[in-house]
Amino acid sequence: MKWDEVNKQQCSVARSSSVLGDRWTLLILSDCFLGVRNFDQFQERLEIPRTTLASRLQKLEQHDVLYRKQYQSSPDRFEYRLTDKGRDLYPVLSTILNWGDKYYSDEAGPPILRRHVSCGHDIQPVLQCPECEKTVDAHNVHARTRPQSGAHPDVSRGPIQRRA
Amino acid sequence: MKWDEVNKQQCSVARSSSVLGDRWTLLILSDCFLGVRNFDQFQERLEIPRTTLASRLQKLEQHDVLYRKQYQSSPDRFEYRLTDKGRDLYPVLSTILNWGDKYYSDEAGPPILRRHVSCGHDIQPVLQCPECEKTVDAHNVHARTRPQSGAHPDVSRGPIQRRA
DNA sequence: CTAGTTAGTCTAAAAACTAGACTGAGTCGA
DNA sequence: TCGACTCAGTCTAGTTTTTAGACTAACTAG
16 A cells, blocks of 8 residues: 555554654654744754655645745745644653653663743643543553444454553 | 754754654554564555555664564565564554544544443543643643753744744 | 465665755844 | 845756565465
């Protein structure tokens, strides 16, 4: 299957991956959350080839993750900003940051700090069950396909979340 | 910059992206969490080219996200399983699933259901502050670089999380 | 002996990525 | 008015990655 047909799969991860699962895309979005808005600023911070950057920004705009907002005329210039849909990717970037902090940061600690404005602490957000408010991870969530959803059926052996 | 130099950046998202930010990788990991373990099973479910699958699995193994476990001999055959480090990616895949469910699922609802074993509800996990236990999103977390971390300095205008 | 299973590898063509120069439409200072 | 600068891209040519699909190895089952 070609990559650009992945979004037709009946799976939310597949459809999301067709937007996010590309070289550079997650890094571009990370910079968006850090306030970067202009083409050259993305390019300099990421050292991404300009052609690649242009095509990624265009793709993210087409998928309504970013939008172009004019910030001057003559010559017309645009900056890239997160849409609501884009801002809803915050949990994705935040959990990726958590994982990177855990496995790839040096003794001095993580390079980016996140302060929870409400309580003032530097935090690493965690996943929580919205019903019972306990913290959740792979071991206490059981995934299954909804019948008639058109998704691939469950693997016969079943999920492996509860392995030691 | 070439993609395989991204992991040298002083940024947890960059280092994570060098592992996760590739075509197919997120989908492979998603299948791992659904219990898929064998080469042909990945290949059939994802319809990924076999050469690409082989190189992705090798890469994930090198990064200690998956490990190969022998499950038969003569001929020796191996299955791919999540390591602890790999299982720690659950929040990443889970938040991607949430986002896909919100923006890409049809009227009938999301194709994959997740049951919280502890409380029995079908849930979509949310991000929580571990200090004050409130739900967090882009609007109430303020990111900044730690001085002397070697990360890119903050964008002068500052984060945009609190924009309307 | 023949067919089937599983996990890959091989090959050649197509597509994507990369570095770096270049363009266009302006501004700014002298 | 000239030259340098800004910014957001585009162009080009060379390199790398991805892709489809056939093929291989080492068995087992009938």
